[in-house]
Amino acid sequence: MLRQFLSKLPRKSGKSDSPELARSNSCTTAGSTPQTHRSNSLNSGSGRPGVTKRTSSAVFPASVVAGIEPLLPFKDVPNSEKMNLFVSKVSLCCVTFDFTDPTKNAIEKDVKRQTLLELLEFVASGSVRFSEPAILAMCRMCAVNLFRVFPPNYRSSVSNGGENDDDEPMFDPAWPHLQIVYDLLLKFITSSCLDAKVAKKYIDHSFILRLLDLFDSEDPRERECLKTILHRVYGKFMVHRPFIRKAMSNIFYRFVFETERHNGIAELLEIFGSIISGFALPLKEEHKIFLWRVLIPLHKPKSLGVYFQQLTYCTTQFIEKEPKLSSTVIRGLLKYWPITNSQKEVMFLGQLEEILEAINMVEFQKVMVPLFWRIGCCINSFHFQVAERALFFWNNDQIVNLIAHNRHVILPIILPFLEKNAQNHWNHAVLNLTLNVRKMFMEMDDALFMSCHTHFKEEEAKLSILAEKRKEAWERLENAASLQPIAGNTAVLVTPLATSIAC
Numbered sequence: 114m115l116r117q118f119l120s121k122l123p124r125k126s127g128k129s130d131s132p133e134l135a136r137s138n139s140c141t142t143a144g145s146t147p148q149t150h151r152s153n154s155l156n157s158g159s160g161r162p163g164v165t166k167r168t169s170s171a172v173f174p175a176s177v178v179a180g181i182e183p184l185l186p187f188k189d190v191p192n193s194e195k196m197n198l199f200v201s202k203v204s205l206c207c208v209t210f211d212f213t214d215p216t217k218n219a220i221e222k223d224v225k226r227q228t229l230l231e232l233l234e235f236v237a238s239g240s241v242r243f244s245e246p247a248i249l250a251m252c253r254m255c256a257v258n259l260f261r262v263f264p265p266n267y268r269s270s271v272s273n274g275g276e277n278d279d280d281e282p283m284f285d286p287a288w289p290h291l292q293i294v295y296d297l298l299l300k301f302i303t304s305s306c307l308d309a310k311v312a313k314k315y316i317d318h319s320f321i322l323r324l325l326d327l328f329d330s331e332d333p334r335e336r337e338c339l340k341t342i343l344h345r346v347y348g349k350f351m352v353h354r355p356f357i358r359k360a361m362s363n364i365f366y367r368f369v370f371e372t373e374r375h376n377g378i379a380e381l382l383e384i385f386g387s388i389i390s391g392f393a394l395p396l397k398e399e400h401k402i403f404l405w406r407v408l409i410p411l412h413k414p415k416s417l418g419v420y421f422q423q424l425t426y427c428t429t430q431f432i433e434k435e436p437k438l439s440s441t442v443i444r445g446l447l448k449y450w451p452i453t454n455s456q457k458e459v460m461f462l463g464q465l466e467e468i469l470e471a472i473n474m475v476e477f478q479k480v481m482v483p484l485f486w487r488i489g490c491c492i493n494s495f496h497f498q499v500a501e502r503a504l505f506f507w508n509n510d511q512i513v514n515l516i517a518h519n520r521h522v523i524l525p526i527i528l529p530f531l532e533k534n535a536q537n538h539w540n541h542a543v544l545n546l547t548l549n550v551r552k553m554f555m556e557m558d559d560a561l562f563m564s565c566h567t568h569f570k571e572e573e574a575k576l577s578i579l580a581e582k583r584k585e586a587w588e589r590l591e592n593a594a595s596l597q598p599i600a601g602n603t604a605v606l607v608t609p610l611a612t613s614i615a616c
Contacts, residue, residue: 328377
């Protein structure tokens with residue numbers, strides 16, 4: 114098998130050999146399965162017609178590779194031949210194996226692993242500037258080894274896209290091999306010997322899209338490596354930055370509005386957090402659109418808890434860059450406020466508190482009416498954690514200061530919710546917090562509190578009278594209906610108690 118493995122190396126072609134044949138023999142799977150479709154996918158997306166034939170002759174020219182033994186160490190060849198040996202070793206690593214069976218092709222796997230480690234050491238040394246054929250060979254090798262289609266996520270399909278805390282992450286059996294390839298790609302991209310102007314032709318839009326596709330891997334170790342690599346690509350290739358942001362936005366759009374299934378949202382948001390921190394001021398309109406159309410709707414999916422920390426960081430970065438956006442973010446949170454998911458409500462309240470700590474008075478006044486109406490609803494929540502979290506707002510000195518300056522607007526909104534809690538909330542901790550907040554308002558402005566309290570009692574009395582009148586009207590209708598003879602399809606009132614069900 115080792116002889117078969119080495120036979121996959123490019124040989125010196127005769128005059129009758131075509132470049133296409135040379136290329137098709139360069140990257141294959143053990144068992145002689147062609148892998149040319151991977152290379153084709155990389156080249157076809159580059160938008161350069163005719164690149165396939167030029168690529169094969171450039172990466173594996175007979176005068177360069179022929180006669181160089183790929184298993185030779187770099188120290189045994191002169192500097193003038195090191196790049197040729199690099200290309201030869203990279204071509205050796207284009208052969209892929211099945212790692213689900215550890216005993217299969219063990220010798221060949223070890224040869225490839227040792228070769229990858231040697232390449233990693235050579236790239237890290239930064240001794241020789243990479244030639245264009247070497248750059249293309251490296252990109253092709255990474256494409257063959259890394260770019261793959263993931264199998265359907267059975268667990269996600271069973272759970273209908275919801276998050277399941279009991280699910281353990283899936284680990285790829287090929288990870289010990291993939292990790293070396295990822296480390297090699299990272300060292301290659303960050304190497305000072307790599308000319309970005311040349312490399313951008315091969316680390317192109319197609320390559321970046323395939324790299325982004327890998328973020329859907331179930332293996333968290335792979336996503337962590339991808340996060341670092343994509344960040345370095347964004348930093349080194351400035352010409353690709355708009356495309357990377359757009360491609361990432363498309364992943365977010367598809368996740369929010371179509372599938373609600375993706376394994377790498379947290380990692381992608383973490384990358385975007387560092388990108389946002391580098392935005393120049395004033396913010397461009399496209400960046401504000403990204404906040405409103407991407408980051409705010411990302412609060413909607415039920416799996417928010419998986420990436421909530423990274424999402425909060427991104428929105429906070431925007432607010433720090435431009436404080437006027439704080440009211441925009443609050444409106445977005447109110448728009449996507451969860452009604453039936455108490456855990457998400459607690460997360461939303463936590464993010465609201467962070468925003469309110471940094472908001473200025475002008476922006477606060479724009480949203481304080483709908484904001485405190487929503488906080489009031491949370492105070493009345495029967496889920497004690499939601500009610501408790503909402504009442505904790507009054508433990509924050511910055512928020513209390515905002516409330517004190519706008520108490521004439523906020524107290525009439527919030528007092529009815531506090532009174533309702535004080536009368537009949539089941540949780541003692543929530544009840545005590547509610548009484549503390551009432552006391553705080555009384556100390557803040559006793560006259561205003563008494564005025565609002567009197568108004569609340571009057572409104573409550575009016576509602577009680579209306580409820581009594583409504584009850585009497587229904588009783589009269591029930592009595593009148595009970596005296597009517599039953600004929601045909603006339604509806605029958607079985608018992609007056611049927612109407613006494615409270616909503």
